[in-house]
Amino acid sequence: xxxxxxxxxxxxxxxxxxxxxxxxxxxxxxxxxxxxxxxxxxxxxxxxxxxxxxxxxxxxxxxxxxxxxxxxxxxxxxxxxxxxxxxxxxxxxxxxxxxxxxxxxxxxxxxxxxxxxxxxxxxxxxxxxxxxxxxxxxxxxxxxxxxxxxxxxxxxxxxxxxxxxxxxxxxxxxxxxxxxxxxxxxxxxxxxxxxxxxxxxxxxxxxxxxxxxxxxxxxxxxxxxxxxxxxxxxxxxxxxxxxxxxxxxxxxxxxxxxxxxxxxxxxxxxxxxxxxxxxxxxxxxxxx
Amino acid sequence: xxxxxxxxxxxxxxxxxxxxxxxxxxxxxxxxxxxxxxxxxxxxxxxxxxxxxxxxxxxxxxxxxxxxxxxxxxxxxxxxxxxxxxxxxxxxxxxxxxxxxxxxxxxxxxxxxxxxx
Ligand code: SF4
Ligand code: SF4
Numbered sequence: 001x002x003x004x005x006x007x008x009x010x011x012x013x014x015x016x017x018x019x020x021x022x023x024x025x026x027x028x029x030x031x032x033x034x035x036x037x038x039x040x041x042x043x044x045x046x047x048x049x050x051x052x053x054x055x056x057x058x059x060x061x062x063x064x065x066x067x068x069x070x071x072x073x074x075x076x077x078x079x080x081x082x083x084x085x086x087x088x089x090x091x092x093x094x095x096x097x098x099x100x101x102x103x104x105x106x107x108x109x110x111x112x113x114x115x116x117x118x119x120x121x122x123x124x125x126x127x128x129x130x131x132x133x134x135x136x137x138x139x140x141x142x143x144x145x146x147x148x149x150x151x152x153x154x155x156x157x158x159x160x161x162x163x164x165x166x167x168x169x170x171x172x173x174x175x176x177x178x179x180x181x182x183x184x185x186x187x188x189x190x191x192x193x194x195x196x197x198x199x200x201x202x203x204x205x206x207x208x209x210x211x212x213x214x215x216x217x218x219x220x221x222x223x224x225x226x227x228x229x230x231x232x233x234x235x236x237x238x239x240x241x242x243x244x245x246x247x248x249x250x251x252x253x254x255x256x257x258x259x260x261x262x263x264x265x266x267x268x269x270x271x272x273x274x275x276x277x278x279x280x281x282x283x284x285x286x287x288x
Numbered sequence: 289x290x291x292x293x294x295x296x297x298x299x300x301x302x303x304x305x306x307x308x309x310x311x312x313x314x315x316x317x318x319x320x321x322x323x324x325x326x327x328x329x330x331x332x333x334x335x336x337x338x339x340x341x342x343x344x345x346x347x348x349x350x351x352x353x354x355x356x357x358x359x360x361x362x363x364x365x366x367x368x369x370x371x372x373x374x375x376x377x378x379x380x381x382x383x384x385x386x387x388x389x390x391x392x393x394x395x396x397x398x399x400x401x402x403x404x405x
Contacts, residue, residue, distance in 0.1 A: 123369065154339045
């Protein structure tokens, strides 16, 4: 999966040596506020460990310091700035404002703004059949240089649309924020495999018989994709398929409304078919 | 609340951008953590961090025994993997706030028993 790397601000709520402790209720309120604001927060208490920093990101350390800390320092390991802010007598909403101002000063990525909805592949189940790649109309999927399916553009995924997970023959596609199992990551049971394998006529949706073409690889089959079809019939067929998809695959109406045009779908189909035929051709450079 | 098992690091996911983890469970777990006297890391949303391949996830995957309090272990495992930070076979315990009560999660955090991803 590739997404731009961006530095985010980490918050440390410090109650170690040199800082007075915070009341339980205040600590809880502060952490809740910051987490809801999209920040990651490390609560540091004397004598126990936390996860490693591991990232070169700016940090703001909040504490009831016994001595005045520097406003800013440079961390040893990563040359990322470390900001210190005294929170003596400061309540949770005011803490959020303090962190916001450090965020602006550090020029870090603004948290939130996107419901993280995207497919996650369970490579313990995936057989690399590429059906998800062919099916997805929004180029969420791609292929790695070692010819492995991967989620390439997670932010292209349509929020709350789990459709590709329903066409995966191996129940290998998860949406961790989906309401039901096994798509949400719950264990896959034998009955799920049969239930999830909905034999949706995706070839009709895409405007051609992809899999038959792949089987025969005949010129005649290939020509069938290129042949102009009766537009009215094609549209009706598409509408029927979309309704079926919406019902069976839990696709939100707004996603259906955003589907590409028939021409775009045809073009994508042709690209997918060409790539798949190339993979199956002995002389093809991508032969599996 | 009794002291948490400090031999393992604790990472708590607040699942901030969706309502899939029951609000009362995550609030109760967070409250217990903040009252435990233990250091821990809390993140707003592991899914969001995985989507942008936050390098901090690699630190979690590499640096020893960790308890991750989030959702289904299969989802968490493959989220880390998708972010280029595969979790090790051993030493990782994932606790599921979608299916477990806060009390059960807190009890699990107090034990040193190994439950791997
Ligand atoms: S459809 Fe499923 S099994 Fe096939 S490549 Fe996609 S994730 Fe893997
Ligand atoms: S990992 Fe699970 S609990 Fe955390 S944000 Fe994703 S879906 Fe929510």
